[in-house]
Amino acid sequence: MTQTKITERQHYWREHVLAAAAFDGSIGQYAAANNLKTKDLYQWKTSLTKRGLLPLQSEEPMPDFAEVKLVSTSTTKPKRATDTVPAQCRLTLPCGSVLEYFNPVEPECIARLLTRLRT
Secondary structure: OOOOOOOHHHHHHHHHHHHHHOOOOHHHHHHHOOOOOOHHHHHHHHHHHHHHOOOOOOOOOOOOOEEOOOOOOOOOOOOOOOOOOOEEEEOOOOOOOOOEEEEOOHHHHHHHHHHHHHH
C-alpha cells in the first residue's frame, strides 16, 4: 500500500476534524471554541475522507442531539412589552443549530419534527 502525501494545510484541517470528532460537544461548539467555521470542518472532513486521509465513518450512528438540558420549568411572562420571553423548549442539533420554541410544545410535535429531520 502506498502512502498518500499530506500537505501542511491538509494536516492542519485533519487535526481539527479529528479533534472535533473527539470533542465532548457539538461540531458547532468545537468550531466556535477554536475560531473556525462549522461549514469548513464539514467540507474538510468530506474532502479528507475522499482522499483516504481520514478513517472511514464508524458503524455507530451520530447522536440525535449534542446535549439535552432542562432550561426552565417556569411559565414566566414578560413584565413589559420590551422584555423577552424565555424559550419553552430548546433543541440543539449535532451541527450546532438551535431550534427554540417560545410557546408550550407537545411531545408529539417534537417527535414528528425529529422524525422529519432524520429523513
